[in-house]
Amino acid sequence: MAAENTLSTIDRRDLDFQLFEVLEVQRLAARPHFADHDRETLAAALDTAQAIAAAHFQTHNRKNDLHEPSFDGNRVTIIPEVRAALDKFIEAGFMAAHRPYDEGGQQLPWSLLQGCFACFNAANVASTAYPFLTIGAANLIGSFGNADQKTRYMAPMLTGRFFGTMCLSEPQAGSGLADIRTRATPLPDGNYRIQGSKMWISGGEHDLSENIVHLVLAKIDGAPAGVRGISLFTVPKFRVNDDGSLGARNDVQLAGLNHKMGFRGTTNTLLSFGENGDCIGQLIGTPHRGLEYMFMMMNEARIGVGLGATSLGIAGYRYSLDYARQRLQGRAPDNKDPASPPLPIIQHADIRRLLLAQKAAVEGALALCLYAAYLVDIEHTAASPEEKQQATLLLDMLTPMVKSWPSEFCLEANKHAIQVLGGYGYTRDYPVEQYYRDNRLNPIHEGTHGVQGMDLLGRKVLMQNGAGLALLLNTIRADIAAARDLVPLAGHAETLEAALQKLEQTTRAMAPAAKDGRIALYLANATLYLDMMGHVVIAWMWLRQARIAALALAAGADAGAGAAGSEADFYQGKLAACRYFYAYELGKLDYWLPLLARLEPATLEMQPAWF
């Protein structure tokens, strides 16, 4: 009962396809920062991640769910497999892999590291959350912290001695950061006294590491109201002496563990800062710019959430695919002979639909997350200010979809995985129900689905007078142009171009409301705009994948060799999934676009008393 899933949870062939054939990350080696890498070294990192994920993460994914962290009022107990897996992760150098050599890193491209994280997440998303958070916190200190904070906190995070957290939400203020109440009072020595409660803090307490470095949003006494008065602080669980050894316990207390429906293996906490008046923090950067710093790291954090959602989708897809190949049940609709043997259910059209829907969602989402991560690499190693500015703009534009589309539609994919298994899928003897429970978190944290919609339509579409949207559309059009001449893709290229034109018309039709004081109406359907834009972006990702597949098949056909057997099947699968997405998913624009264009007011006009 409830055995661990021993099937490989990641499709390495697809990871290689996405990274080395579609994105061609090996070309990053042309940039000085990545000059020591080539396809071989990059693939070796994936090999290591895949092996550790399979041997140490996947093996306790279910156990972690069944035996979630517990708190006896004194200490948090976590099954020992988590620490053992994280030790392997740290030993292999993944905590610092993307950091510069002089920090002990390997200068691994962020996109490649995301490929590694796909392996870890697909194997065990809950245990992977600890290093994910730590790397995010370390990057933030690396970008905005002072030399002391880098030495005292970041360096031991990169070696895995310390872990990190992000402390934004409060019990009374989830998405509404303007209303956080945590206070920071300046002390004579330049430090701050921190006081307040933080909610939903993942990794907020555990004994997996020597120390935990909390990055805490708080308002300095007398700060302006709202988001412009928020500052950011490093708040360690144990104070750190100048020689790097641990000092006294800081006044950060675990007030309670949250017991979630999934992601159970990650401690999720309510933390009390300064209950005894003795919580000391250090300001990061300058006062009142905390949210700005957070947002500057947000793109990377949100890629991580999208990738986590995608990885759960992949794991569910692979399990249900394997099941569908083996499970015998039913006959073809035109076979009336009950004595004929039952078919593997993968032969049934509706099961194939459920599998294709998953494949199209998870491989489309993976392409998007890796594309966004690749933009991070370009941004960080740009040869010119123009290149950097373009990468940043495109990434800013894409981030709401990168975070939200996988969260929504790979959750749907996990729903389909359960459906393929039927009653078995609904039991805890099979892994797919856990993926579904785990994945339900992703549309909520790191900015809810609704918040992403507001960010896209209220900020990103409007920014720089529409330059972000224009850049996105131009970028898509370049790929349409590249695909148009390939016979199997001409139709898709045309369909996508038509979709872009309708998207432009719709956005233009909505625009006046943003400027003439009807901002609430303009934003009323922001979530639908987000889903619509996400579908367009994923259609683009499929066109990019299909182009590479078509070229590979053509090359094989031309030479009478090359792509053949299972390789040809792999590329045919890419063409078929692209076709599915255009036939079954892109058509949803015909539902979204008219509703958006007419600025449908039904939800705005609904009165609370009428519910």
Next chain:
Amino acid sequence: MAAENTLSTIDRRDLDFQLFEVLEVQRLAARPHFADHDRETLAAALDTAQAIAAAHFQTHNRKNDLHEPSFDGNRVTIIPEVRAALDKFIEAGFMAAHRPYDEGGQQLPWSLLQGCFACFNAANVASTAYPFLTIGAANLIGSFGNADQKTRYMAPMLTGRFFGTMCLSEPQAGSGLADIRTRATPLPDGNYRIQGSKMWISGGEHDLSENIVHLVLAKIDGAPAGVRGISLFTVPKFRVNDDGSLGARNDVQLAGLNHKMGFRGTTNTLLSFGENGDCIGQLIGTPHRGLEYMFMMMNEARIGVGLGATSLGIAGYRYSLDYARQRLQGRAPDNKDPASPPLPIIQHADIRRLLLAQKAAVEGALALCLYAAYLVDIEHTAASPEEKQQATLLLDMLTPMVKSWPSEFCLEANKHAIQVLGGYGYTRDYPVEQYYRDNRLNPIHEGTHGVQGMDLLGRKVLMQNGAGLALLLNTIRADIAAARDLVPLAGHAETLEAALQKLEQTTRAMAPAAKDGRIALYLANATLYLDMMGHVVIAWMWLRQARIAALALAAGADAGAGAAGSEADFYQGKLAACRYFYAYELGKLDYWLPLLARLEPATLEMQPAWF
């Protein structure tokens, strides 16, 4: 932590609206069978159900989830609250309420009983499953069993001494009943020796009742292959002596409990029949007609599943609505003053959308389930063969949507309820995550979502040369005609008529494939056809509700009294939810219909090797 939800889980005002204003079930009293009932007696039954549900079912809904039934190899242990609640249910006479007086029943309309079941299901779907299954099994014996089976098994089920189960699936044959392997060997005394395994049997073992009567599908030795060789048997856990006392244990063994992601409070079992060669069963009706009997009761069972899904949707909607009224967070998009107080989140358009989506789904689904149950009442008390035939035909036609639409879209509603609560919704401290887990079962059991699609498009649409579909469309058109003259509904009436015409065109465009040997292609998108038809049917249900609401508001306005205050709000809410459904949901037909009309072959043409 994980406290019971103490908020009322059912909207009694809406139940009264649906039953007494829209369906006007009190008019059933004009039929001799229901002559003793009037609105008062019917409302009294609802009062009783609501009170027992609140006091005895809702109070252990979470506890049942946290402490699921366990099996020590010897006996199954269930928390005592379940038995206590069911005792109240039985004492109040609900087990036999719909049966004739001469069986100890109250001749309560089936539609009204479903209203009662909505109360029980919304309070605790897992505990309600036991009487739900028992009533279904008793009805089956009542319809097809012989006098001995009625006395020996049905009578004690109606008094709650015995409970019942339905044993269809087997480990190797879930949806594929043609391949069941359970055997029945005739014995000289007219009984049968049963041998085989049955999977996913809810209520298959427990000590909540003196005895359990399993209704088992099995093949008599030498029976034809496939579904035409299946017979139905009563197989008691304990044999029953002629005087009604319990005899020896029959050879039915619990082989294991299934541990599900939700619905945890209902034992779900793998049962072994005749492992020691001593399992005795009695044939129901004549040999080889077992599946036919099952299918004749299927409409009622599937209404029950749809209603269960709906009830979970209602409970989640009500909880998230209450939360949205109280939770303060964020400001209006045009309010730039961070010092202004945060708003109740119900003021935000996207939260209102999530609430309206739930309201439209759960109240639309409730209307459909009760409408179908009302057809059962008409069918059973028809004054003429024509009336009966029409009711049966319409019910047969509607059943796939009655089962599937709530299962799919009230699950989606539960997803929205979690989203309204954000991180809180994702924790087990709040009830909505359990509703979501519980509801995930409904698209799987009693015929999967895919099976319902095949049933609708492959059987119901084609039956009697399209007479079922024609009757459905005519019935809808009668309600369109009745709504057309009401000013607030004229637009909706027109929209629905246009949808019907497109539905007809699409169905006609698909029809040739069903006849010219392309049956696999015809059925390839059956699930999408099902969802599409479901949306049309729910739009119809909303037009019916809106008509009553518009009339009530008009009457109040005319008379300068009547509907006012909260009553007017209630009716305005109906109009607003109807408007939401037409604006946000019916537009999805523009996505489904073209795909269906062109007989999209992408899933059929996908090759298994390409995945």
